[in-house]
Amino acid sequence: MNGDLHNLALQKAPTGIHGLDEISNGGFPRGRTTIICGGPGCGKTMLAMEFLIRGAQEFGEPGVLIAFEETPQEMEHNVASLGFDLRNLANQKKLYLDYVYVEPSEIQETGDYDLEGLFIRLQHAVDSVGAKRICLDTLEALFSSFSNEAVLRAELRRLFRWLKDRGLTTVITAEKGENMLTRNGLEEYVSDCVILLDHRVRDQISTRRLRIVKYRGTSHGADEYPFLIDSKGISVLPVTSLELRHKVSNERVSTGIADLDEMLGGKGFFRGSSILISGTAGSGKTTMAASFVNAACQRGEPCLFVGFEESVAQVGRNMESVGLNLKQWEDQGLLFHEAWRPSQYGIELHLLRIHKLIERVKPQHVVIDPITNLITGSQQKEVYSMLVRLMDHLKGQNITSLFTNLNVNNDQLEQTDIGISSLTDTWILCRDLELNGERNRCVYILKSRGMPHSNQIREFVMSSDGIQLIPPYIGSGLVLTGSSRVAQEAKEKAEELLRFRSIEQKREALERKRSALDAQIKMLNMEFAAEEMELESSINQEMLSEKQLEQERDAMNRLRLGESRSTDRTTSANAVGDSI
């Protein structure tokens, strides 16, 4: 059942045109007629031609071009500028060109006729190459060639039926009408698919847009899509067909400034994330971007640097002064540096050119410096949408994108003019701090999704060694920069010295006190010793004299008793003791 439904679903013929197959979900309706309408010079013929040529070249579907307005030679020249060789395709029998031209002044209508001649020519053309696709550019020319509109309209109806019966995937071009899609109401006959092209000029910059007005039996993008015609043909840029489904990387890449890496959790940015560096004029945005590029190239990762302000040579010279040799990376093919003025093209062409560069260079990191300038060439909304698309595109390919943004108004530092700050993953703000007659560059990280990051405002200097962040002065509840930081540091040093000295002094006083005390103790000890000695000697003396006395008494006793007995001696001794 599902298989049957699948077979029933509308078959499509891919256009091969970058972006158009996406928004039309596969191309133009196969075996049916698509009408491309629009004002003069909006690229109708180019679109039809590219459909035909790509069909013949890439999808093996030979085609027929019936040109009503231009000769095959003119057509050849027209598409040669897009890199298509019409004559070669014709020689290979992949394409059949027929120029149908009717000069009304040569013609006299004398009764009944039909356009069988046209059908015969179509049949002949289709048969000669076995065509699957056919382009009629532009069928409306018939309306100026024949006066009998009734015949003409009947024949047109027959023509579309004829084309459908043969299963030809047809593209017809038509001039836009006043109140209808086409001037002659061709959409009445063809209602399978209608594509409207538009060419607008605003502020002297033109933008082409494409819209699928109608596509019977299939879903399709309904918005207006900007498109471009350049040396590679047509490219349509889907505005809103992107979804938020990027894969994310946990890999980190260095910012190129060691101290800044330190502020970003010690490792730098996430690979494939989007980074915004905003700041006032001369705050070091470009240098910071160049440091990032330099580091990436050192790791051997290709980078794309798109400048909107300075020429390639100028950036090269200026970065040389801060020790960043970008030229060597360009020479080694690692860095692709392109610069052009924002006013050179409309916003869409910028996007496309960047897209094409990305396709060619296949960079791992892209720098756009600065995005602010794009506004000069376009409307804010358009710039926003362009940057969103670019950011999505880069994220989808895991390419790190770094944008710089110039803040003009100091009051609104914490927002970008374009309003993309909320979209970026990491936002670094460079700003000048004016204090005491000098400006000092400071950097801080406003946000960095998914990683711990420093909350400090860090001063940085640019020297011949690149950007260096200065260790922050933290103390006395102040953050100081430049000379005031130096002054404050000197002051603190002096204070510290003073404090140190007073401690020393106190320490010395203590020491002195201690030694004085020691001296006193010594003296007292000595006095005591002297006294002790005196007292002891007097004690000894007295003890000696006592002993002598005793001995004398003994002697006296002995003398008194004569030959005394030993037992008596004890008694007599006691007696002596008592007498004492």
Add this chain to the structure above:
Amino acid sequence: MKKGAKVNGKAALPKDTVMQLRLYVAGQTPRSLAALANLKRICTEHLDGEYALEVIDLAKNPQLAQGDQILAIPTLVRNLPVPIRKIIGDLSNVDRVLVGLDLRGPEQMTVKSSPRNDRRLGAKA
């Protein structure tokens, strides 16, 4: 191919030029047959046989349509004398055919002006 000896005095043609005509048709349709019959009658009446006629059937030779830029069928092409003239339709309006072949000026037409010419002039102005 037919040739006549007499030259019509009314025609503003050089006397030594034989009118070369090609009639493009697609198969034997009633319209094609009518055109051929009408043409032969006009030629006989107004050219006194002083012409060369070639009938080309595009159903048989479709590649020949490109050369004379044929879209409408039937188409009568006057290749000579220059300028080239093309007359489309079944040639039933004899006056218009004669004007188309420069055999008669527009002022001699029974219908003085056609809506088509008016519109074209209007569009240019």
